Amino acid sequence: MNKIYNCTGHTIQISNIVNSDGIYLFDDKKKRYMDLESGVWCTSIGHNNIRINNLIKKQIDSIMHAGFCYSNKILQESAESVLSITNFKKGKCVFLCSGSESIELARQISKHLTKKKMSMTLHDSYLGSYSGVTDRDKNWFLFNWEKCMHCPDKENCKTNCQKLQKIPNNVSEFIFEPGSSSGFVRFPPKSLIKNIANVVKGSGGKIIANEVTTGIGRTGKWFGYNHYQIEPDMIAIGKGIGNGYPVSITAINRQTIDQLEKSSFKYSQSHQNDPLGAAIVNEVIKTIKDDDLISKAKVIGNTFLKKLQTLKDGVKVIDVRGRGLMFAIDLCNEKTGDYIYQKLLDKGYIVCNRKSLFRIDPPLTINEDEFNSFFNDFRNILKSHQTNP
Numbered sequence: 001m002n003k004i005y006n007c008t009g010h011t012i013q014i015s016n017i018v019n020s021d022g023i024y025l026f027d028d029k030k031k032r033y034m035d036l037e038s039g040v041w042c043t044s045i046g047h048n049n050i051r052i053n054n055l056i057k058k059q060i061d062s063i064m065h066a067g068f069c070y071s072n073k074i075l076q077e078s079a080e081s082v083l084s085i086t087n088f089k090k091g092k093c094v095f096l097c098s099g100s101e102s103i104e105l106a107r108q109i110s111k112h113l114t115k116k117k118m119s120m121t122l123h124d125s126y127l128g129s130y131s132g133v134t135d136r137d138k139n140w141f142l143f144n145w146e147k148c149m150h151c152p153d154k155e156n157c158k159t160n161c162q163k164l165q166k167i168p169n170n171v172s173e174f175i176f177e178p179g180s181s182s183g184f185v186r187f188p189p190k191s192l193i194k195n196i197a198n199v200v201k202g203s204g205g206k207i208i209a210n211e212v213t214t215g216i217g218r219t220g221k222w223f224g225y226n227h228y229q230i231e232p233d234m235i236a237i238g239k240g241i242g243n244g245y246p247v248s249i250t251a252i253n254r255q256t257i258d259q260l261e262k263s264s265f266k267y268s269q270s271h272q273n274d275p276l277g278a279a280i281v282n283e284v285i286k287t288i289k290d291d292d293l294i295s296k297a298k299v300i301g302n303t304f305l306k307k308l309q310t311l312k313d314g315v316k317v318i319d320v321r322g323r324g325l326m327f328a329i330d331l332c333n334e335k336t337g338d339y340i341y342q343k344l345l346d347k348g349y350i351v352c353n354r355k356s357l358f359r360i361d362p363p364l365t366i367n368e369d370e371f372n373s374f375f376n377d378f379r380n381i382l383k384s385h386q387t388n389p
C-alpha cells in the first residue's frame with residue numbers, strides 16, 4: 001500500500017524514477033525521459049551534475065551542519081558569490097532551505113522595519129506554500145494588472161493612473177514575481193512595475209524580488225528583475241540555486257542591513273546557514289559562470305522561442321510566450337492538453353501540464369539538438385491530434 005500522502009494536487013505519472021543524467025530521468029525499465037521541467041524548476045544545471053555531486057561528497061566528509069553559534073568560512077565565500085551576482089555588493093545573505101522560507105523571511109523583515117501591515121503583490125503571482133502568502137483575504141493588496149496588459153499606455157505607464165493611486169500607503173512590502181512563472185508565465189510591462197515600485201518605496205515600503213523561479217539565469221539574465229528598472233531591497237532565491245538540493249537565500253541590501261542591525265529583529269530555524277547548502281550554492285554559481293550559461297540561456301532561449309512560435313495556429317496552439325529558457329504554450333483546451341501531455345510522456349518528454357497550459361523550463365544546460373528532438377516530436381504529435389483526435 002502506498003504510504004506517501006500525496007498532497008501536492010498532482011497525480012504521480014511515473015512511479016519509479018531510479019536514475020538521472022543531465023536533462024534526462026530514467027525509470028526502472030530504463031526508459032529515458034527528457035525533463036523539460038527541471039524537476040520543479042530546480043535542476044538548473046542538470047540532474048546528477050558531476051561538479052555538484054563531487055562537491056557534496058567532499059563537503060559531507062567535513063561538515064554539513066552546525067549550531068547557530070558556530071560558523072564556517074564557506075558561508076562567507078558563498079554569500080560573497082551570491083552578492084556578486086546582485087547589486088548588493090555590501091549586503092548580506094541568510095541561507096535557508098526553500099523558496100517559501102526565503103520569502104517568509106523577507107516579509108518578516110519588511111514588516112518589522114516598516115511597521116506597516118499590508119503586503120502587496122500582483123494578482124497572479126505565486127509566492128510559496130505558507131498560509132501567510134496563500135491566504136490573501138486579510139492584509140493583502142493584490143494589484144490586478146489584467147487591464148494593464150491591454151492599456152494603450154502600457155509602454156509608458158502614467159504615474160497619475162487611477163490604478164496606481166489605489167495602492168494603499170501602509171504597504172510593508174511589494175513582492176514582485178517577474179514573470180508569473182508558476183502561473184501563466186506573463187511578463188508585466190516595465191513602466192508599470194517601475195511605477196508600482198516607486199509608489200511603494202515612496203511611502204516607506206520595501207521591494208522584494210521573488211526570484212525563486214526566475215533567478216540564476218532562467219530568463220537569460222541572472223535575475224528576472226534585471227529586465228526591469230527597479231532596485232529591490234531584498235531578493236528571494238531558491239530552487240535552481242541548489243540544483244535539486246533544498247537550499248535558498250534571502251539576499252538583503254546594505255540599507256536594509258543597516259536598519260536591521262539597529263533593530264531587535266530575530267529569525268532562526270534549525271537549518272539556517274548550513275555549510276552544506278552554502279557550499280552547493282557557491283558551486284552552482286561557479287558552474288553557471290564557468291559554462292557561460294546565462295548568455296547561453298538568452299541566445300538559445302530566443303532560438304527556441306522562435307521555433308515554438310511557429311506552432312501557433314490559433315486552433316490547437318493559441319499562444320506561445322517566453323523569456324530566456326522559460327516558456328509557456330497555451331493550448332486550446334484541457335482535453336487537448338491532457339492528450340498531448342500523455343503522448344509526449346509516451347515518447348519520453350516531461351513538460352509541465354497545467355490544464356490547457358504547458359510550461360517548459362529545461363535545465364540551462366540543454367543544447368539545440370536536444371531541444372530540436374523535443375520540438376519535432378511535439379510538432380508531429382500536434383499534427384496527428386488534428387487528423388486523429
Ligand SMILES: Cc1ncc(COP(=O)(O)O)c(C=O)c1O
Binds near residue numbers: 181
Ligand atoms: C515563483 C515561486 N515562488 C516561490 C515558490 C516557493 O518555493 P518552494 O516550493 O521551494 O518553497 C515557488 C515554488 O514553486 C515559486 O514557483
